[in-house]
Amino acid sequence: xxxxxxxxxxxxxxxxxxxxxxxxxxxxxxxxxxxxxxxxxxxxxxxxxxxxxxxxxxxxxxxxxxxxxxxxxxxxxxxxxxxxxxxxxxxxxxxxxxxxxxxxxxxxxxxxxxxxxxxxxxxxxxxxxxxxxxxxxxxxxxxxxxxxxxxxxxxxxxxxxxxxxxxxxxxxxxxxxx
Amino acid sequence: xxxxxxxxxxxxxxxxxxxxxxxxxxxxxxxxxxxxxxxxxxxxxxxxxxxxxxxxxxxxxxxxxxxxxxxxxxxxxxxxxxxxxxxxxxxxxxxxxxxxxxxxxxxxxxxxxxxxxxxxxxxxxxxxxxxxxxxxxxxxxxxxxxxxxxxxxxxxxxxxxxxxxxxxxxxxxxxxxxxxxxxxxxxxxxxxxxxxxxxxxxxxxxxxxxxxxxxxxxxxxxxxxxxxxxxxxxxxxxxxxxxxxxxxxxxxxxxxxxxxxxxxxxxxxxxxxxxxxxxxxxxxxxxxxxxxxxxxxxxxxxxxxxxxxxxxxxxxxxxxxxxxxxxxxxxxxxxxxxxxxxxxxxxxxxxxxxxxxxxxxxxxxxxxxxxxxxxxxxxxxxxxxxxxxxxxxxxxxxxxxxxxxxxxxxxxxxxxxxxxxxxxxxxxxxxxxx
Numbered sequence: 135x136x137x138x139x140x141x142x143x144x145x146x147x148x149x150x151x152x153x154x155x156x157x158x159x160x161x162x163x164x165x166x167x168x169x170x171x172x173x174x175x176x177x178x179x180x181x182x183x184x185x186x187x188x189x190x191x192x193x194x195x196x197x198x199x200x201x202x203x204x205x206x207x208x209x210x211x212x213x214x215x216x217x218x219x220x221x222x223x224x225x226x227x228x229x230x231x232x233x234x235x236x237x238x239x240x241x242x243x244x245x246x247x248x249x250x251x252x253x254x255x256x257x258x259x260x261x262x263x264x265x266x267x268x269x270x271x272x273x274x275x276x277x278x279x280x281x282x283x284x285x286x287x288x289x290x291x292x293x294x295x296x297x298x299x300x301x302x303x304x305x306x307x308x309x310x311x312x
Numbered sequence: 313x314x315x316x317x318x319x320x321x322x323x324x325x326x327x328x329x330x331x332x333x334x335x336x337x338x339x340x341x342x343x344x345x346x347x348x349x350x351x352x353x354x355x356x357x358x359x360x361x362x363x364x365x366x367x368x369x370x371x372x373x374x375x376x377x378x379x380x381x382x383x384x385x386x387x388x389x390x391x392x393x394x395x396x397x398x399x400x401x402x403x404x405x406x407x408x409x410x411x412x413x414x415x416x417x418x419x420x421x422x423x424x425x426x427x428x429x430x431x432x433x434x435x436x437x438x439x440x441x442x443x444x445x446x447x448x449x450x451x452x453x454x455x456x457x458x459x460x461x462x463x464x465x466x467x468x469x470x471x472x473x474x475x476x477x478x479x480x481x482x483x484x485x486x487x488x489x490x491x492x493x494x495x496x497x498x499x500x501x502x503x504x505x506x507x508x509x510x511x512x513x514x515x516x517x518x519x520x521x522x523x524x525x526x527x528x529x530x531x532x533x534x535x536x537x538x539x540x541x542x543x544x545x546x547x548x549x550x551x552x553x554x555x556x557x558x559x560x561x562x563x564x565x566x567x568x569x570x571x572x573x574x575x576x577x578x579x580x581x582x583x584x585x586x587x588x589x590x591x592x593x594x595x596x597x598x599x600x601x602x603x604x605x606x607x608x609x610x611x612x613x614x615x616x617x618x619x620x621x622x623x624x625x626x627x628x629x630x631x632x633x634x635x636x637x638x639x640x641x642x643x644x645x646x647x648x649x650x651x652x653x654x655x656x657x658x659x660x661x662x663x664x665x666x667x668x669x670x671x672x673x674x675x676x677x678x679x680x681x682x683x684x685x686x687x688x689x690x691x692x693x694x695x696x697x698x699x700x701x702x703x704x705x706x707x708x709x710x711x712x713x714x715x716x717x718x719x720x721x722x723x724x725x726x727x728x729x730x731x732x733x734x735x736x737x738x739x740x741x742x743x744x745x746x
Contacts, residue, residue, distance in 0.1 A: 213628070213650070215606075250673075251653040251666065251697060252740055253522055254622055254629055256535075256542060256564045257578060257585035257608035264583020282583060283541055284562055288498060288519045 199238045199310045202231045207305040208266055212247070215261035217269060221306075225266060228308065229273035236279065239311045242266050244284040245291075247300035252287050259284030266306040281311070355477055357384060358393045358419040369427055372435075372459075376466055380423065382506060383470035383484040386730065388705055388723050389477075393419055407440070411447045419444050421477060434458050439469045441476060450476050463508060483701040487745045488708050489513070489523035489532055490719055493737040500534055500547070505701070505708070505721055505744075507732040513547060514554070522741050524566045529745040533557075533566035533575065544577060544590075558590065558597070565609045569616045569636075576600075576610035576619055587621050589636070600638035612636075613656050613680070620644065620654045620663055620680075631665055633680065644682055651676075653697050658746060659704035662724070664688070666696045666709075675709050677724070688726035699744045708732075708742040 186194070208221040217225070232238060244263030246255035263282035271277050292299035359380055384390040395417065406424040414422050425439040440452040451472060455465045464485065471482030487502045487509075500513040500523045514520045519537040526533065532547045536554070544563040547554045557563075562580035569576065572592075579588040579597065587601045587610045601607040603625045610621040620633050628649040634641040645651040650668035657663070660680070667676045667687075673694040678685040689695035693712035700707055705724060710717050719733035719742055733739055 213624075250629075250650060250668070251609070253565045253609050254606070254652040256521070256562070257606040257622075260562050260580050260583060260585050261606055264580075267583065284580075285519070286521075288521070 195235075195238075196310055196312065199231070199235065203228050203238070203240055203308045203310055207307045209301060210262055210304045210306075212300070212304065213250070213258070215258060215265050217265055221266075222269065225269045226273065229270045229275050232270065232275045232279065233273070236276065239279045239281070241281045241283055241309045241311055243289070243307045243309060244282065245289060245303055245305050245307060246287045247303040248287045248290065248295065249300070250287075256284050256286035259286045262304075262306050354389060354391045355420050356393055356418055357390045357421040357423065357473070357477075358395050358414060359384075359423050369429065369435075372462065373427065376425070376427070376437075376462065379463055379466040379506075380470055383467060383482070384473075386506075386706075386728065387470075387474055387482055387484075388728065389474060389480070393417070395419070409442060411442070411444050414444045421450075421473070423473070430456070435462060437462070437465060441473050463504075467504070467506075480703040480705070483703060483706055483744075486702060487529070488699070488719065488721075488732065488742050489525065489745070490710075490733070490742040491521055491523065491740045492733075496737075498740070500532065501733075501736075503719070503733055505706075505732065506730075510733065513549070513552060516554075522565050523743050524568060525743055525745045526568055527570060527572040527746075532743075533568065535564045535566070544575075557592075557595075567611050567619075569612050570614060571616050574616075574636075576612060576621075578608040578610070587619065587634075587638075600634070600636075601641075602638075609652060609654065611654050611656050614658050614660045618680075620656055622652045622654065631663065631678075644678060644680070645685070646682070647685065655699050655707075656680075657700045657704040658702055661704070662700075664698035664700065664707055666698065675707065675726075688722065688724070697740065697742055699742045701744050702746040708744050710739050710742060 206224055208224050209218065210216070210221070211218065232240070242263045244259030244261065246259050260282070263284060267277070267280045267282050270280060287303070290303045292302045359377060381392050384392050403426070406426050409422060409424060422442040422444050423439060424442070425437060427435060427437045429435055434456050435458070436454065436456050438452065438454045441450045442448065443450050453469060453472065457465050467484035471485045474480055474482035483505055486505055488505060489500060489502045491498045491500055497517060498519050498521060499515065500520045501510060502513055503510045513532065514534070514536070516536065516538050521535045524533045530549055532549060534545050534547060535542045536545045539556070539559060541560055542562050542564050543556055543560070544558040544566055545554045545556050562585065563577055565578045567576045575590045575592060577588055577590060578585050579599070581599065584604060585606050585608050586599055587607050589598045589600055601623070603623065606622070606624045606629065608622050610619045612619055617636050618633055619636060620631055622629050623632050626643070629652050631644040631651050631654050632641055633644050644663065645665070648667045648669050651665055654663050654665040662677045663680055664675060664677050666673050673696050674690055675688045675695045675698045676685060677688060688707070689711070695709055695711045698707045698709045706721055707724065708719065708721050711720050714731065714734060716735060717738040717740070718731055718735070719739040720729055720731050722729045
């Protein structure tokens with residue numbers, strides 16, 4: 135009996151070891167290897183040749199995700215939570231990236247312009263974020279990778295009271311989670 | 313203004329008031345337009361308060377006098393008659409006035425007071441209300457307060473007078489909670505309805521919205537983003553501590569039921585905002601609406617059995633009423649394509665809200681049965697977010713009439729507008745304590 139337990143323990147340790155080893159091995163295989171290899175031609179390249187740590191790789195990956203997902207928001211018509219044709223095409227690109235990179239999770243923020251009651255706008259912002267999330271899920275992105283939060287009119291990107299500004303504030307913004 | 317100049321001024325003003333009173337005896341009803349006209353007969357009240365020759369504190373007495381005058385005039389229930397310089401009072405007369413004199417000039421109610429400073433620095437203020445015709449004291453109260461509490465004491469007695477003479481609770485000893493971005497992010501503040509005692513309640517650097525008073529006015533329910541999401545918190549005003557009640561997702565627009573046990577609010581179900589009921593004792597949540605689209609901003613009727621709320625189920629935000637169990641939903645507003653921010657009068661007879669017409673927001677009122685819809689504000693910037701005072705005669709609201717969005721109070725005729733807070737980086741979500 136005792137022997138059995140220790141056998142399973144050893145097996146467990148071996149398995150965990152394999153899994154961790156697998157991780158370590160897999161990470162450097164990604165596209166960063168050519169990059170770090172490239173500077174070999176330059177004379178003072180020695181420090182750059184150090185293997186990036188797990189943490190560095192993770193940060194690089196996050197930066198890439200942000201450049202794809204966060205750079206462009208999805209915009210809405212006044213008092214509407216319905217996606218426009220342009221909004222749908224922007225979301226399609228984001229969906230493609232998220233399907234290829236299921237380790238990335240995002241928070242979609244729903245925002246409104248300043249007009250109207252800020253309490254109603256909180257609910258409207260929730261609807262806008264939810265509309266964007268649903269569209270991504272229709273493409274096949276797992277719902278568990280997407281959180282939503284409404285900010286109503288509380289976090290405008292543009293602060294003047296005119297349509298050119300308002301249209302920038304009526305948006306679903308993508309934040310890549312750390 | 314020097315003291316003597318003020319004194320001259322006071323006599324001038326007093327003279328004017330006497331003359332004006334004589335005229336107003338026959339035409340007092342049409343001096344102000346009042347929406348509740350049937351009960352609008354005003355009571356003539358005299359303030360020969362605190363004879364300044366007797367008192368050791370002439371400036372303080374003057375200040376008290378002006379607080380009383382402001383409170384009574386703003387209540388909409390009193391004509392203030394200033395007769396002090398013509399009826400110098402002795403100390404004895406403060407307790408036992410010569411009612412005949414006051415009766416002759418048409419005074420119905422009379423206030424007297426006596427003030428002195430105790431050895432500890434606190435003020436002892438005794439105030440009496442008399443019925444002139446009956447020759448009787450109606451109520452007398454003695455307060456002991458530091459100088460900083462004098463204003464609040466006068467507000468309390470003004471409300472007491474209004475309650476004794478009209479049966480209505482006055483609005484002077486109340487608070488208005490609101491949010492402001494003065495510090496760069498939205499924090500909750502409170503202020504007296506006369507603009508004094510501005511107090512910052514939250515200081516968490518997050519976003520804080522939608523304050524709502526608990527039934528006993530001892531707590532504020534708010535929405536706060538302290539943990540990333542718009543969560544429901546309760547703030548104990550005695551020590552300003554806050555406690556989360558519902559977290560994660562979306563828990564916004566809290567509205568306490570007069571029963572003190574239930575709270576209506578908006579909760580997101582898979583991205584769909586729905587009206588829900590939260591039991592503060594059992595902590596259980598019950599969903600009330602099931603329509604796709606926005607359902608938000610519930611407010612209870614004073615009987616606690618119905619709710620008015622906002623829904624865009626027909627394509628644009630409109631007001632609806634339903635029973636507390638979610639049944640019997642009927643549409644209230646039909647004109648305009650943006651009607652939100654409802655508040656139900658504590659009297660039950662009106663629902664105030666704001667409506668966007670031709671791109672401009674104004675405060676409107678409608679009967680709970682959908683009749684008598686009319687605007688209270690017009691041609692003065694955007695006017696939004698109405699909140700009734702506790703006797704249903706006044707409304708607090710925000711307005712851009714003076715530039716940035718400030719906090720104002722008006723009566724139900726849309727007149728007697730008083731600016732309470734200005735230039736604080738935009739005021740939102742006023743909520744008047746009840």
